[in-house]
Amino acid sequence: MTVSDVFTRCAAQGRGALVGYLPAGFPTVDGSVDLISAMVDGGCDLVEVGIPYSDPVMDGPTIQAAAETALRAGVRLRDVFTVVERVAAAGGSAVVMTYYNPVLRYGVDAFARDLAAAGGLGVITPDLIPDEADEWLAASTAHGLDRIFLVAPSSTEERIASTVAACTGFVYATSIMGVTGARDSVADVAPEIVARTRPHTRLPIGVGLGVRSGEQAAQVASFADAVIVGSAFVSAATDRGTDGVHDLAAELADGVRRAGVPAPA
Amino acid sequence: MASSTGVKPSDGVANRSGHEPDERGHFGRYGGRFVPEALVAALDELAAAYEKARHDDEFLGELDRLHRDYTGRPSPLTDAPKLGEHAGGARILLKREDLNHTGSHKINNVLGQALLTKRMGKKRVIAETGAGQHGVATATACALLDLECVVYMGEVDTARQALNVARMRLLGATVIPVRTGSRTLKDAINEALRDWVTNVDSTHYLLGTVAGPHPFPVMVRDFHRVIGMEAREQVLERTGRLPDVVAACVGGGSNAIGIFHAFIDDPSVRLIGFEPGGDGIETGRHGATLAEGSPGALHGAMSYLLQDEDGQTSESYSISAGLDYPGVGPEHALLKDIGRAEYQPVTDAEAMEAFALLSRTEGIIPAIESAHAVAGAVRLGRELGPDATILVNVSGRGDKDVDTAAKWFGMIAEGESAEDADGTAIADGGRA
Numbered sequence: 001m002t003v004s005d006v007f008t009r010c011a012a013q014g015r016g017a018l019v020g021y022l023p024a025g026f027p028t029v030d031g032s033v034d035l036i037s038a039m040v041d042g043g044c045d046l047v048e049v050g051i052p053y054s055d056p057v058m059d060g061p062t063i064q065a066a067a068e069t070a071l072r073a074g075v076r077l078r079d080v081f082t083v084v085e086r087v088a089a090a091g092g093s094a095v096v097m098t099y100y101n102p103v104l105r106y107g108v109d110a111f112a113r114d115l116a117a118a119g120g121l122g123v124i125t126p127d128l129i130p131d132e133a134d135e136w137l138a139a140s141t142a143h144g145l146d147r148i149f150l151v152a153p154s155s156t157e158e159r160i161a162s163t164v165a166a167c168t169g170f171v172y173a174t175s176i177m178g179v180t181g182a183r184d185s186v187a188d189v190a191p192e193i194v195a196r197t198r199p200h201t202r203l204p205i206g207v208g209l210g211v212r213s214g215e216q217a218a219q220v221a222s223f224a225d226a227v228i229v230g231s232a233f234v235s236a237a238t239d240r241g242t243d244g245v246h247d248l249a250a251e252l253a254d255g256v257r258r259a260g261v262p263a264p265a
Numbered sequence: 266m267a268s269s270t271g272v273k274p275s276d277g278v279a280n281r282s283g284h285e286p287d288e289r290g291h292f293g294r295y296g297g298r299f300v301p302e303a304l305v306a307a308l309d310e311l312a313a314a315y316e317k318a319r320h321d322d323e324f325l326g327e328l329d330r331l332h333r334d335y336t337g338r339p340s341p342l343t344d345a346p347k348l349g350e351h352a353g354g355a356r357i358l359l360k361r362e363d364l365n366h367t368g369s370h371k372i373n374n375v376l377g378q379a380l381l382t383k384r385m386g387k388k389r390v391i392a393e394t395g396a397g398q399h400g401v402a403t404a405t406a407c408a409l410l411d412l413e414c415v416v417y418m419g420e421v422d423t424a425r426q427a428l429n430v431a432r433m434r435l436l437g438a439t440v441i442p443v444r445t446g447s448r449t450l451k452d453a454i455n456e457a458l459r460d461w462v463t464n465v466d467s468t469h470y471l472l473g474t475v476a477g478p479h480p481f482p483v484m485v486r487d488f489h490r491v492i493g494m495e496a497r498e499q500v501l502e503r504t505g506r507l508p509d510v511v512a513a514c515v516g517g518g519s520n521a522i523g524i525f526h527a528f529i530d531d532p533s534v535r536l537i538g539f540e541p542g543g544d545g546i547e548t549g550r551h552g553a554t555l556a557e558g559s560p561g562a563l564h565g566a567m568s569y570l571l572q573d574e575d576g577q578t579s580e581s582y583s584i585s586a587g588l589d590y591p592g593v594g595p596e597h598a599l600l601k602d603i604g605r606a607e608y609q610p611v612t613d614a615e616a617m618e619a620f621a622l623l624s625r626t627e628g629i630i631p632a633i634e635s636a637h638a639v640a641g642a643v644r645l646g647r648e649l650g651p652d653a654t655i656l657v658n659v660s661g662r663g664d665k666d667v668d669t670a671a672k673w674f675g676m677i678a679e680g681e682s683a684e685d686a687d688g689t690a691i692a693d694g695g696r697a
């Protein structure tokens with residue numbers, strides 16, 4: 001299984017993909033495996049396993065608090081490999097979402113090696129741009145991992161082109177200017193950044209930041225190839241544990257199915 | 266009587282130093298941009314605006330005019346013979362950045378960036394602050410230039426630098442206490458970055474030190490190069506030779522790089538940065554990033570940082586809010602690696618002793634940050650002896666720290682007012 005296989009399978013069903021995020025070690029290592037498994041059972045096609053980090057500048061209060069909980073409970077970097085391994089063994093498809101310094105500290109090549117060995121498919125890097133990523137480009141290639149960089153509404157045409165050229169698997173489009181956190185409505189700029197990215201790549205484009213309901217998921221799936229949901233899963237886990245996560249995944253998966261595939265550009 | 270002379274603040278901006286990063290902001294392996302893609306456009310815009318301004322006589326002239334008429338530059342060089350008696354008889358010369366308007370070197374950078382903000386057509390400025398000196402300078406420039414100002418400050422720091430919080434509010438700024446993480450400067454920078462990612466169209470992030478993503482480390486340095494350029498002339502004029510040592514405190518590293526830079530090509534001059542040793546390196550409670558840290562990426566740049574085995578940032582500690590930071594600017598990381606500058610820790614206790622010593626011997630109350638450099642100079646003077654000349658950057662004044670000092674020296678007992686406190690406490694060296 002590769003990230004590309006996940007998207008192909010969804011497309012064969014005439015729909016986009018649902019991608020769910022939860023941090024490893026939140027609230028404990030075992031607890032996070034249960035929550036992520038519930039997310040997969042509920043209908044997530046791909047999971048993003050987050051690495052809790054002390055200085056998450058792209059995250060709003062919800063994910064910050066989850067990271068703090070995990071770190072206080074003593075989560076270690078190597079635990080992410082355990083979580084990925086167990087999710088993969090249960091039939092889930094997992095990528096890792098991480099700030100760059102933990103990877104640097106572990107050793108970029110060693111990190112890629114150990115993640116691939118655990119069955120991870122790739123890495124999303126919110127604070128690493130391709131301009132600074134030589135070491136990661138080499139390591140991800142060497143160990144067969146997908147590398148998912150981000151494009152943003154503020155990205156120029158030129159930067160969108162160079163960023164997607166460095167991506168494999170899919171492209172992550174941040175739909176709004178801002179940090180993570182569930183929002184009431186899907187931002188107007190979301191369709192625009194997807195439309196600006198399309199001409200530069202044949203990779204699927206996922207949209208994240210702010211989605212929390214089935215209705216929003218359907219709306220996003222009407223123009224993007226994947227709907228990425230993070231803070232809403234963290235809140236669901238906090239409020240109602242595995243049941244909450246399962247129910248939210250089911251609602252979002254239903255929204256994604258309702259939308260069908262995006263009209264060709 | 267030319268006390269510093271031909272040097273203009275804009276010289277450090279208009280003229281290349283000969284020690285430039287590559288075009289993407291790398292100082293050797295350090296620096297660069299480890300940021301979300303969402304910020305890249307704003308950083309490119311800033312770099313372009315700065316590059317244009319560097320060649321624009323109107324910008325340079327306005328910077329010089331403000332620094333002359335508003336900041337009060339050039340800042341003087343003061344001989345400190347009585348301090349020297351406590352420093353092995355060495356000649357100690359103080360570069361008086363404490364006499365700048367707003368009370369520290371921070372204004373050098375702030376006025377430059379505030380003028381750039383106007384030129385970029387942005388109306389809102391955000392800043393982080395530790396000791397509050399950068400926040401005060403930013404609030405001041407925003408009042409002067411009609412910009413909206415929001416300052417993020419860790420809750421630990423709003424408590425220990427309460428006077429500066431009041432100053433910022435008087436100047437019309439909004440001060441937002443930050444309650445996440447260690448609730449100090451590191452977390453204030455995180456919050457400022459989150460604000461910037463959200464409001465980047467309307468907002469300039471007026472970063473207060475030579476850290477962060479390119480172009481901040483090079484741009485902030487250039488705005489501070491005036492410190493060393495003036496001081497080099499003043500020392501030559503006063504003593505007829507170069508100093509043996511240039512000493513500065515290092516938090517993010519802006520006052521240090523500002524005074525070091527003019528001496529980098531003078532191989533006889535030792536450049537020594539004094540980092541906060543807190544309770545002592547051996548206790549683990551310190552902020553000695555260069556002496557004790559390791560390379561990594563934090564707050565947008567590759568540099569040294571204090572981190573654990575997993576790359577989680579460690580909490581720093583210092584009595585000095587302005588030095589209490591687990592990161593440092595990338596150019597210092599390079600200067601350390603190539604051996605051009607040295608970095609040594611100074612503990613809280615040593616810094617406070619120097620704080621009192623400079624106050625009593627020379628009638629100058631330094632910022633606790635700057636007291637780290639004074640302590641370092643005293644230590645070096647004792648090593649080097651009476652033939653040595655040591656140039657010390659007094660980066661700021663200590664008014665903001667009087668409360669902390671009064672508590673440290675037991676000058677104000679619980680429930681007592683300052684007037685009836687026992688003034689002999691310092692002379693006794695006593696910490697009640």
Ligand SMILES: Cc1ncc(COP(=O)(O)O)c(C=O)c1O
Binds near residue numbers: 395474514634661
């Ligand atoms: C007076 C003074 N000196 C030094 C510093 C430390 O900053 P830097 O290392 O950037 O000069 C501060 C920071 O608040 C300060 O207020």
